[in-house]
Amino acid sequence: MVDMHAGVILFVRLLPLLLLLTGGADQELLGPAAPGLSAGPSAVDANAPGLRLLVRDSYLPHVPVLVRLEITRPDGRVDRDIWDANAVLSVVGNPSIRLSTDRVDLYNGLGSALVTVTGSGDFTLQARVNGLEKTATLADWSKRPVRTASGILRQSQTWSGAYQIKGGDFTIPAGLTLTLEPGTLVLIDGVASGTNGIDIDVQGSIQSLGTASSPVTFTASAAGRNWGELRFTKARPSVFRYTEITRAGRSPTVGHSNSGPAFRVSGSALTFEQASLTDHAGKIMQATSGSELVFTGTLFARAIMGPEIMGTSLLFENSWITDMRSRDDADGIYVHTQLAGQTCTFIGSVIAGVDDDGVDTLGSDMLIEDSIIRGCKDKAVSVFGGKTTIRRCLVVGNNLAPEDTTVASIVAKSQEGRTTIVDIDHMTLVTTRMPGIIDTGLQSHNKYGVKTGTIVFNVTNSIVDATQPVSVQSPYRITDIHINYCNVVGTPWLGIGNLSADPQFVDAVHHDYRLRAGSPCLGRAAPESPWRDLGYYQSASD
Structure with missing residues (x-):
């Protein structure tokens, strides 16, 4: 009862x-x-930071797994003000599991590591950083079947589980679509060296539809090897959502870095959403011939260089480029001239830790906005022809390994008899001020010995903190450098509303470039500017 x-x-x-x-x-x-608790539906601190862990929900022993971490703000966006952080990985619940590394380095709130798992059985991966903790469970797939794919896709298919591409290049013909469900693992047979890795040749479409808890993965099938490239030629639009593409780049060399790309795109449209393209033997991408690229929430890391694009439209938004390492041409991104009607926009993003230029342009019209470029061994931005607009950006600590004793953070060059324009607004630029080095902020550079040409800098509402704020080489003219409503630190500069004072950053030594109360840069922007303070950070909103 x-x-x-x-x-x-x-x-x-x-x-x-x-x-x-x-x-x-x-x-x-x-x-x-x-x-100690607030009234209402939740006692969780609404202002507390969070930690996002993106990793597969399964693994195969000895096949590396990408671990991606993001420290987030209360609104869910990555907290770019956390300059450098080191996360620790550990295993919970299975003592037989070993990880090849227990460390993830984060740049401005985001980082990743390729981790090889040895042992067997399901386990929980724990990540800890800055007092935050997150876990994810990975299932052991070693006893699950791995299907084989080779040759030509004969009809549109949907894959789930594990597939291995072997026996040569794999083709998706025009009119066909390969759809990858969440958690799909695509293994491609690789090579230890050379340029003849297996390629996936796409003339139709790939719809790679991972989720935050179950990403799709493309990677090499064996340790110590890399596959070739994903090649798109006049293909139908493709999507890579929550997709990890790793260990490619054993493909024919092309372009700026003389390395093979992981993606070779011609006349095709690709969209990447929360994707990760990491750990490649060559460059990330080569795109040409009217292609269209959209990257949102995407990570490029640990390759020879980032994308090189020409005749291609670009939207690179809320995305990261880190750890491009090579002896030469290890640029974060290299943008050539676009076709008529195409635009190139780099917004809300980060470039950190590259061995050459952060952004390198050649004849393009490009917008760089609300972004951080730091820790480049050469220039932060190199402009050769065309027009580049840099708006609301933080450009600090570049030229870490200069090729000569005079270096610059933002450099413009022109072709013979041509004009290059660089428009800068609400930028904070701080050089390294290395002993024995003349750190230059902005430079009109005659690299190729031109006899005529024009380089125009229009700089407003910015802070330029450099040993030598401006350098102009002949035949270019100092009168084409227009600086107004700026703080040119330590150097009085003719123009409207300029300062030459200590900007009084909160803590530049520890990379906090916000302005202290009482800074002379507060409220000194041009009357027409929607932001009242000089530089990148605004006291009322950031």
Whole structure:
């Protein structure tokens, strides 16, 4: 027989919890909030940072797994103000599991590591950084079947589970679509060296539809090897959502770095959403011939260089480029001239830790906005022809390994008899001020010995902190450098509303370039500017 009295008591005791879970509680019903807790549907601190862990929900022993970490702000965006951080990885619940590395280095709130798992059985991966912790469970797929794919796709297919491409290049013909469900693992046979890795030749379409908890993965099937490239030629639009593409680049060399790309794109449209392209033997991508590229929330890391694009439209938004390492041409991104009507936009993004230029342009019209470029061994931005607009950017600590004793953070060059334009607004530029090095902020550079040409800098509402703020080489003219409403630190500069004062950063030594209360840069922007302070950070909003 049911005890109705006990049931009523249980219901009364659970009622506040039920109302909290359904959002139907109000303060009068629940009474005063307990000490230390806010009234309402949640006691979680709405202003607390978070940690996002993106990793496969399965693994194969000895096949590296990409671990991606993001420290997030309360609004869910990556916290780019966390300059450098080191996360620690550990295994919970399975003592037989070993990880090839227990460290993930984060740049401005985001980082990744390629981790090889040895041992067997399911396990929980734990990541900890800056007092934050996140876990994910990975299932052992070693006893699951791995299907084989080779040759030519004969009809549109949907893949799930594990597939291995072997026996030569794999082709997706025009009119066909390969759809990859969440968690799909695509293994491609690789080579130890050379340029003849297996390619995936796409004339149709790939729809790679991973999720945050179950990404899709393309990677080499064996340790110590890399596959070739994903090659798109006049293909139908393709999507890579929550997709990891690793260990490619054993493909024919092309372009600026003389290395093979992981993606070779011609006349095709590709969209990447929360994707990761990392750990390649060559460059990330070569795109040409009217291609269209969209990257949102995407990571490029640990390759020879980032994308090189020409005749290609680009939207690179809320994305990261890190750890491009090579002896030469290890640029973060290299943008050539676009076709008529195409645009190139780099916004809300980060470039950090590359061995050459952060952004290198050749004849393009490009917008770089709300972005951080730092830790480049050569220039932050190199402009050769065309027009580049740099708006609301933080450009600091570049030229870490200069090729000569005079270096510059932002350099413009022109072709013979041509004009190059660089428009800069609300930028904070701080050079390294290395002993024995003349750190230059902005430079009109005659690299190729031209006899005629024009380089124009239009700089407003910015902070330029450099040993030598401006350098102009002949035949270019100092009168084409227009600086107004700026703080040119330590150097009085003719123009409207300029300062030459200490900007009073909060803590530049530890990379906090916000302005302290009382900074002379507060409220000194041009009257027409929507942002009142000089430089990148705005006291009222950032």
